[in-house]
Amino acid sequence: MAHAVKSKGRLLARVRRIHGQTAALEAAIEAQNECLSILQQIAAIRGAVNGLMVEVLEGQIREHVAAEGLSAVERHGEVDQLAEVLRSYLK
Template sequence: MSHLHQNRKILNRIKRIQGQVSSIERTLLTPESSCLDVLQQVAAIKGAVNGLLQQLLEQHLREHVLKGDQNFNEEEMQQYLSLLERYSK
């Protein structure tokens, strides 16, 4: 996965997730925060991690599984990724 260290989109997404996790910690340390605030933040992180997973899977497929494949079909790839996204939520 040496190609991932150069991908700014993935690195930025990870930094946003780190910020969201830090925000949960701050919320938990604030006595007046509600359980609903924490639950909402956790749900947002879950969505962000699912998005990251989707992006990493797509990169892996493109770089390691299908690279150079003469029979590669972009439409089929998008259908597969849509199906994967549907079941990863």
């Protein structure tokens, strides 16, 4: 996961924003805010998580699946692992 280490600061900033958004959602539910406001916060969190997923996914593809020097067997294994994660994410 070398690509995640390279972009550790960016990834952590995204995760911290998501954490803040989920804390705000929890507070909104506790305060019994309007449903529309809560739905908007949920949509924002989903967008933030999707953005994080895209960033890590792109790094995985570039650094692992498309890495130079992989044998066909190794590349196939990388693709299989990635496909499994994507299937889980998209359920």
